[in-house]
Amino acid sequence: MLEVKEVSVAYGVIEALRNISFTVGKGEIVALIGANGAGKTTTLRTISGLLRAKKGQIFYKGQDITRLPPYKIVELGLTQVPEGRRVFSRMTVLENLEMGGYVLRSRSELKAGLERVFERFPRLAERKYQLAGTLSGGEQQMLAMGRALMSRPELLLLDEPSMGLAPLLVREVFSIIQEINKAGTTILLVEQNAHMALSIAHRAYVLQTGEITLEGPASELAQKPEVRRAYLGE
Amino acid sequence: MLLQQIINGLTLGATYALIALGYTMVYGIIQLINFAHGDIYMIGAFIGVAAVAIFHQNFFLTLATAMLACVILGVTIERVAYRPLRRAPRLNLLITTIGVSIFLETFMTVLKGPQPTGFPTVLKNVTLRVGELEFSSIQLVILLVSLVLMVGLQIIIKYTKIGKAMRAASEDYDTASLMGININRVISFTFAIGSALAAAGGVLVGIYFNSVSPYMGVTAGLKAFVAAVLGGIGNIPGAMLGGLLLGLAEVFGVAAGFSTYKDAIAFTLLIIILLVRPTGLLGRPIQRKV
Ligand SMILES: Nc1ncnc2c1ncn2[C@@H]1O[C@H](COP(=O)(O)OP(=O)(O)OP(=O)(O)O)[C@@H](O)[C@H]1O
Numbered sequence: 001m002l003e004v005k006e007v008s009v010a011y012g013v014i015e016a017l018r019n020i021s022f023t024v025g026k027g028e029i030v031a032l033i034g035a036n037g038a039g040k041t042t043t044l045r046t047i048s049g050l051l052r053a054k055k056g057q058i059f060y061k062g063q064d065i066t067r068l069p070p071y072k073i074v075e076l077g078l079t080q081v082p083e084g085r086r087v088f089s090r091m092t093v094l095e096n097l098e099m100g101g102y103v104l105r106s107r108s109e110l111k112a113g114l115e116r117v118f119e120r121f122p123r124l125a126e127r128k129y130q131l132a133g134t135l136s137g138g139e140q141q142m143l144a145m146g147r148a149l150m151s152r153p154e155l156l157l158l159d160e161p162s163m164g165l166a167p168l169l170v171r172e173v174f175s176i177i178q179e180i181n182k183a184g185t186t187i188l189l190v191e192q193n194a195h196m197a198l199s200i201a202h203r204a205y206v207l208q209t210g211e212i213t214l215e216g217p218a219s220e221l222a223q224k225p226e227v228r229r230a231y232l233g234e
Numbered sequence: 235m236l237l238q239q240i241i242n243g244l245t246l247g248a249t250y251a252l253i254a255l256g257y258t259m260v261y262g263i264i265q266l267i268n269f270a271h272g273d274i275y276m277i278g279a280f281i282g283v284a285a286v287a288i289f290h291q292n293f294f295l296t297l298a299t300a301m302l303a304c305v306i307l308g309v310t311i312e313r314v315a316y317r318p319l320r321r322a323p324r325l326n327l328l329i330t331t332i333g334v335s336i337f338l339e340t341f342m343t344v345l346k347g348p349q350p351t352g353f354p355t356v357l358k359n360v361t362l363r364v365g366e367l368e369f370s371s372i373q374l375v376i377l378l379v380s381l382v383l384m385v386g387l388q389i390i391i392k393y394t395k396i397g398k399a400m401r402a403a404s405e406d407y408d409t410a411s412l413m414g415i416n417i418n419r420v421i422s423f424t425f426a427i428g429s430a431l432a433a434a435g436g437v438l439v440g441i442y443f444n445s446v447s448p449y450m451g452v453t454a455g456l457k458a459f460v461a462a463v464l465g466g467i468g469n470i471p472g473a474m475l476g477g478l479l480l481g482l483a484e485v486f487g488v489a490a491g492f493s494t495y496k497d498a499i500a501f502t503l504l505i506i507i508l509l510v511r512p513t514g515l516l517g518r519p520i521q522r523k524v
Pocket residue numbers: 011014016034035036037038039040041042043083192
């Protein structure tokens with residue numbers, strides 16, 4: 001469904017990604033794990049069109065999206081929940097969700113989208129008219145995910161959804177991700193919490209200072225001594 | 235005659251507010267001070283003068299024509315001169331806006347000469363009296379038109395899809411584009427609205443002072459910019475408040491005997507605000523990027 005082919009990205013003269021290649025198949029949960037500064041966020045921002053690849057190509061459902069502007073990529077069904085949630089804090093919960101549904105063509109689609117999201121996240125329904133900036137961290141993560149689901153994405157990119165959440169909430173977020181996947185959305189998950197990510201992913205890639213160093217089925221990667229040492233704290 | 239001065243101050247202030255809104259909306263989205271904005275106001279006034287002749291003294295058609303023409307002008311300037319520099323250093327863009335400003339002023343000077351011309355009669359100027367209070371029908375029209383435009387703006391920003399997209403983009407540009415919002419379209423729309431309001435201001439001021447000139451946008455633009463900073467740059471109600479306060483300050487300053495220093499009042503206010511409350515009256519604390 002997604003194919004990243006020999007992509008390099010640089011910030012000025014500093015190369016953040018060097019020749020990375022990976023794929024995400026339809027229906028999969030693929031995890032991309034790596035330490036701080038490895039280039040995970042850079043990878044997702046490049047896929048979404050916020051950053052331009054210096055070299056290489058990105059294909060989504062067979063179409064070359066390397067040079068498309070972000071809004072066109074969303075229209076194709078590829079949506080991202082950015083790192084740090086980034087809810088629109090001065091807008092209400094409802095308005096945030098409406099922005100998530102910006103690409104929907106009709107009012108009835110928007111209404112159906114809201115119903116779906118409120119069903120999955122009842123907390124958001126209770127807080128419809130609250131300013132998003134006044135939500136708790138966990139609620140903001142739910143809003144960021146609900147907002148991304150509004151456009152009915154076929155491929156969802158998630159950038160560290162567990163960041164800054166209490167262990168109980170982390171569990172909840174990951175089980176929601178599994179539910180979303182079971183309902184038919186393909187997922188590319190970026191995480192520092194490698195333990196949780198590997199426990200729900202089908203396959204995984206390890207990113208180390210801008211290069212992919214390991215890849216394989218998640219359960220196999222979780223057994224490798226170098227992964228256990230570097231990312232699972234053993 | 236306190237009330238009398240307040241009416242005069244609000245009339246002047248409303249015109250500053252109309253211009254200030256364009257500065258603040260554009261700043262809110264692309265963090266750019268568009269120095270050519272005052273010149274859009276000037277062009278609006280000139281188009282108003284031309285439109286009066288075409289539409290046989292119909293005020294609303296005159297106003298609408300000036301606004302529409304400036305929408306086209308404002309959007310075109312952004313498209314042609316500013317957009318190609320979106321990723322260039324901020325300073326390049328700022329200097330470009332000054333270049334566009336000089337271009338527009340020179341263009342009108344060549345076309346119409348540097349001397350101010352009068353605004354042909356388009357509104358009956360009768361003096362209305364309510365008890366001790368005296369004001370002209372023109373003042374009343376200025377206040378009403380400004381009120382309608384500002385309420386209209388609030389409705390657009392609060393309830394329409396594009397208005398919400400504007401708020402989202404001004405809060406977080408990148409995340410807004412991750413929602414599928416076409417940021418270029420939002421920016422065009424912002425320039426359109428700002429230019430329309432400035433043109434309305436130009437026509438109203440042209441009628442009020444019965445004077446239009448190629449350099450009328452320089453002082454008015456600077457003052458409106460002060461008004462925007464006063465209210466908190468990037469903040470829409472702030473620009474309205476800042477404009478009204480500035481108008482009041484000028485009128486009261488003149489009444490208190492400082493008429494020679496009328497134009498200095500705005501900048502004195504600016505200095506005080508920058509010292510005491512750099513984010514402006516309604517501005518939020520400056521957010522540092524993490
Ligand atoms: N805007 C930028 N300008 C310059 N360098 C940047 C910029 N953004 C990121 N970098 C650099 O690129 C590298 C990769 O950063 P990136 O944000 O992709 O890492 P990450 O894997 O997401 O890290 P984290 O787990 O901390 O979120 C880092 O060395 C970082 O310093």
